[in-house]
Amino acid sequence: MSSSKFALLVIAAALLGWLCAQLLPPLEWLEQITELVRTAFFAALKMLIAPLIFFSLLSGVMELRNTRTMGRLGTVTLGYYLFTTGIAITIGLIVVFFIHPWTAFVPLIQDPGAYASVGATAPRLIDPGDGSLFSLANTLLQRMLSNPFAALSDMNILGILVAALLFGTATALTIADDSPLPRILADVTQSLYRLAGWVLKALPVGLFAITYQLSAQINLDTVAALLQFSAVVLGATLVHGLIVLPAIAWWVAGIPPWHFLQRIVQPLITALATSSSAATLPLSMATAEQELKVSRARSAFVLPLGATANMDGTALFEGIAAVFLAYMFGVELGTVGIIAIFIVAMLSSVGAPGMPSGSMAGMQLVLIAAGIPLEAIGLLLLVERPLDTFRTAVNVEGDLVGCLVAERFGGANSTAEQPS
Numbered sequence: 551m552s553s554s555k556f557a558l559l560v561i562a563a564a565l566l567g568w569l570c571a572q573l574l575p576p577l578e579w580l581e582q583i584t585e586l587v588r589t590a591f592f593a594a595l596k597m598l599i600a601p602l603i604f605f606s607l608l609s610g611v612m613e614l615r616n617t618r619t620m621g622r623l624g625t626v627t628l629g630y631y632l633f634t635t636g637i638a639i640t641i642g643l644i645v646v647f648f649i650h651p652w653t654a655f656v657p658l659i660q661d662p663g664a665y666a667s668v669g670a671t672a673p674r675l676i677d678p679g680d681g682s683l684f685s686l687a688n689t690l691l692q693r694m695l696s697n698p699f700a701a702l703s704d705m706n707i708l709g710i711l712v713a714a715l716l717f718g719t720a721t722a723l724t725i726a727d728d729s730p731l732p733r734i735l736a737d738v739t740q741s742l743y744r745l746a747g748w749v750l751k752a753l754p755v756g757l758f759a760i761t762y763q764l765s766a767q768i769n770l771d772t773v774a775a776l777l778q779f780s781a782v783v784l785g786a787t788l789v790h791g792l793i794v795l796p797a798i799a800w801w802v803a804g805i806p807p808w809h810f811l812q813r814i815v816q817p818l819i820t821a822l823a824t825s826s827s828a829a830t831l832p833l834s835m836a837t838a839e840q841e842l843k844v845s846r847a848r849s850a851f852v853l854p855l856g857a858t859a860n861m862d863g864t865a866l867f868e869g870i871a872a873v874f875l876a877y878m879f880g881v882e883l884g885t886v887g888i889i890a891i892f893i894v895a896m897l898s899s900v901g902a903p904g905m906p907s908g909s910m911a912g913m914q915l916v917l918i919a920a921g922i923p924l925e926a927i928g929l930l931l932l933v934e935r936p937l938d939t940f941r942t943a944v945n946v947e948g949d950l951v952g953c954l955v956a957e958r959f960g961g962a963n964s965t966a967e968q969p970s
Contacts, residue, residue, distance in 0.1 A: 556935075563754035564761045564932055571765030584759040591756030592924045594749045599914050600702045602742045604714050607897075609739040611718030612732045623960035627852050630955045631860045634798070634948055638790050638862040639892045642869040645786045646888060650873075652775040657880045711897050753931065760928035772878075772929075779874045780933045784940060786870065787863055791944040795951050803842070803954040813841040814950050821943040825935070827857045830946050837950065844953040852956045856949030863941025863948075868895035872916045875926040883920065894919045 567584075574580070694712040701709025725731055796807030805813070817834045824830065831853060838849040869892040876883050876891075883891065895916050917924060 559754050560757055560931060560935070563758040564928075567758035567761035568765050571762045580762075584762045587755060587759035588763055588925070591749075591752060591759065594752075595914060595924060595927075598742065598746050598749065599918070600710055602746060603915050604702065604710050605735065605739045605742055607711060607714040608718045609732075609735050611715060612722055612735055623848065623851060623956055626959045627855060627952060627956050630952050631856065631948075634795070634860070634862050634951075635865055635896055637794055638866040639869065639896055641786050641790055641794075642866045642892055642895075643889065645782055645870055646873045649782060650877075651778040651782065652874055653877060655771045655775040657878050711894075757928055757931060760925060764925070764928070775874075775878065776929065776933055779870070780937060783867055783870050783937055786866055787937075787940050787944055790862060790866060791940075791947055795944070795947050799951045799954055802951075802958050805842075805954075813837070814947060817946050817950065818943045821946040822939045825938045825942050827942055827945050827949070830942075831857055834946055834950060838953040842950065842954060842957075844957045848956045848960055849953050852952050853949050856945075856952050860948050860952060861945055863944035865892070865896045867937060867941050868913050868916050871913065871930055872920055872922065875917065875922050875930060876920055878929065879922055879926050881920060881922050887920070891916060891920055 570580070694709060696706055696709040698709065698713035698717070700706070701713060721731065792807075792811075796810050799805050799810045800807055803810075811818075814837055817830050817837050820833050821827065821830045834853050835846075835849050838844040838853065839846055872891045872895065873883065873888055875881075913927060913930070914924060917926060
């Protein structure tokens, strides 16, 4: 089924669930079945979260192993990715602190514990009691330096992230270039992606059950808040994609923003149509070489790395979405908690699969870290797919700007003649 048809099916299933709850008389059997389906759907998602995040991030770090031999090019590329992700996070923080129209509406759920049947016992990383950066840092240290096996079993999100980063970095710096381990890890990760794809195929059924169960709380105010959230995310994404990234390209390569956007329009349209940075990769490489005049050696290193590690739009979306869902489901965050959410979103975006709705695994990670019921993701999925197309386009645009940065600051061409 095509991406657009599946998105329509998801929306139709959610609408059908709400209509059944509104129009049909109370039916005990239907209540029990939808409760069972809702629990099974989120239990399946929870089953995949820890291994998917661990191996995705581990594989993403392993992709960086070629930076050992790429010298200055690798350093410049990674520095650029961190810089632009930092800008995206700053935009997101400005939005949630100063532009948050959804707070004009009554939260969907006043007691988050009432809908936290799945994952309610997971350790909460972001606690409203952490009223200062010192107390937050203390909590972070306790969670990050834990037994990795215990972190996986206890859903200790920060422990999983740190274990994957440290083990991946140590492995990347230790193994030989011809080691089969990176290929094995990539295959395991792809297998988990396939399994996650099977679970997501059941999304229409799961969303029917979720909206049926939440029908008493969903009203026109909820729809209005969701639309305002979508508008805010879209606006923040466009600021990053139409102002920040073209400005960097102008400064680095002297290409005016409108000319830059004209040159990369084909990969952007492809990204909008497919919602997949991986599917856009061949066209992005051709555009970098032919339109942006970037050497093939540099684009062959920067673009595949960017498809894994450069997820500006994803980090921006996950951070804003988590703050929105925390409000709608009555979860208190606080200023420090909001900042921590964006840090977790940045970490979870590394290694996100370059496929439609690939950020949903990271989104679940952020929700669990903030203590937000996983059921909240059902509300988000109503608008996630359209927003996914725009943030994928921004991710692809960021990769192409990275090629220009690498072309100017990546050192002599001889340094980059070993593409990954």
